[in-house]
Amino acid sequence: MEQVPVSEDYKFGFNDGDIGILKLDKGLNEAIVREISRIKEEPEWMTEFRVKAYHHFVNTPMQNWGADLSHLDFESIRYYVKPSERAEHSWEDVPTEIKDTFEKLGIPEAEQKFLAGVSTQYESEVVYHSIHKELEDKGVIFLDTDSALREHPDLFKKYFAKLIPYTDNKFSALNTAVWSGGSFIYVPKGVKLDQPLQSYFRINSENMGQFERTLIIVDEGADVHYVEGCTAPTYSTDSLHSAVVEIYVEKGGRCRYTTIQNWSNNVYNLVTKRALCEEAASMEWIDGNIGSKVTMKYPAVVLKGDYSKGTTISIAVASAGQHQDAGAKMIHLGRNTASTIISKSIARNGGNVTYRGLVEHGAKAIGAKSNIECDTIIMDEISKSDTIPFNKIKNGLSTLEHEAKVSKVSEEQLFYLMSRGLSEEKATEMIVMGFIEPFARELPMEYAVELNQLMKMEMEGSIG
């Protein structure tokens, strides 16, 4: 009944050839880790830190829960590629080939003027980086993480790997050993940014892992919205994306982190994301997982300060051959902390989607409140879905509400829409778009439009 829709090819069907200038051999050993650090001219402590993390990675067994990672071959991955000698600062200097790809991705040059700052990651290194003057005047630091290590060593060392140590899990160890690129943001006290900061990440070389490291520090009373968008061209062999994102939100600060992840269907997307909220701080993860072969991603918020607030709004769409194992974690430590999780999952064309989450109210998190809502639509008979939430309450004065639904596209709704003259395909699309609306409305306008296009392409061919 199902045929591979034409759109599956079209979606990522461009490939700019290989433009990387410097490449290391495939596979990983201590020498390669040291070589990466040497090429980047890093300080001694970072080199040693990478090596320590590498040894921890080697000695940590693969986890036996969640998605199937048995086909992941660490030896066939190239851990570092440098596309050009230095990070470009003006648009004119950016190679035409890279510009072409952006063109296909739909980022017009004119968008610069609209965006507050663009740090575009193309292959492991940042090649284009522009900061609006206004940002610089406000004292906001928005750099790629490598430059931040060079230019702000003290600030960097104070926060780096403190929230997610390399001992956290196997993939945080791997990332710490071979990290390259990513964004570094520091928003000073009381600075509120109206425009979101954006960055495009791309994997373009075959078998090239991308291990970006993002560090965001939102100082007291500051406010920032960071947007990370990922797209990748189709390749036939397995590729690995293993990022680490650490966010510190100081007293009264607010951070929103928006991701639309759309890796091609051969990418293992294994990401560790964690934020720490001080008193009355607020952290919001807006997380969309559409592409990739396997996703394991559970954005976490540690609500340390009293009256702090954590929110995760996510969607996951799993199609043929995909396993989206995503969810959220909320760790309440402070009093009167609040968290909300809204998760919408869609499984179609034989996809497998899992919601896996943890909400924990510590013994001192008196008056904590949590609301969890996870809904799933299974679109056809070959797809499946699991919902695995853990809710732990360690004090008697907090409240938790959890609700979940799993269903197919409602036949009554379909019937109604079709009775009003819509085709089955159009009606299904409308129902699905309505289903993910709580996520879509949180996105900046241009991303919402992009998501709409993506979802429409995803849904094409889903009616037999």
Added chain:
Amino acid sequence: MNMLPEQLQTYLGPDAQHALVIGEEGLQFNNTPLTVNTLGDTTHTNQAYFQQVMQRTVQPLTTYRPADDTLVIELAAEVVVEQPLHVIYVHHEAVFRRHVLFVAQPFSEAKIIEHHIIADAHQPMLIEQTLEVIVRDEAKLEYASFDAFAEMAQLQMSRFGIVERSATLTWSLGSFSSGDTQTENITQLVGAGATCQSTLMTIGMGEQKQTHLVRIDQLAPYTSGVITNHGVMRERSQGNFDGIGFIEKGAHQANAQQESRFMVLDDQAKATTNPILLIDEYDVTAGHAASVGRVDEETLYYLQSRGLSNHEANALVTLGFLMPLIETVSDERLREKLLHVIETKVSQHV
């Protein structure tokens, strides 16, 4: 037909018509349509069911150890019993493992009420009981079991069910003992149109740990599995509900619903609820709701403004929280008894 000892007669009340007592003195029957055999003496069909669910279940919570005693209790085909059937276990030994296979043959209907009586309440005890209930085609079985032991007794109850075509199995379980309690209740709906409804209520007190796992596997189309767990945690007790609803591929038009709720009355009490849905089929409806919360301050304030003490108000709210589950018990006498047990439990101070 043996007569029941006077003590048990009083325990069950004058209305009790059918009873089966399993104790040290062997079996005592009182006008019961049940037949009891050892495993070796029962029919081959019944023997084939022995340990069937347990072996198919992926991860039993407790490792199965050979029982000291294995019994096969059978309700014959097409026998319909209106009045509740009391099955009474009298425990004498300090450590006892029993395995019971209960078979409700096709088209039979009955309400079973399971009782556990401890001969000497002052002696430490470990009771491990494994129960397998087979509900065959078109049969209807209600299985109620409530325990309220003193602190000395440790309980490990494993209950398994197989429900065949168009048959119904209703579990009404209550865990009101004062010692640490661990139970698992795993039911497989193997025939089309099979239904299982499982309700479990518990009150945790003192330093007690309560762990309950309820799982319904839906392996056939048109099946319905409904899990309802309500727990009240007092003082420094810890409660844990694991609810799992699994729908296998091909079990179309299946319905899996789950509700796991904890009410926490004291600051030090802890509660964990893990409502898990594993869905491999698309033409289904499934949902779960879970909550952990304390008593609504406004409700407490209102009740106290009407003259109730804080303690009485808490007790009343607890009762209200468990009431929807108590109401699912069809036998009126058992409902009254349950209310009494819960009232005693909530008015206790430790």
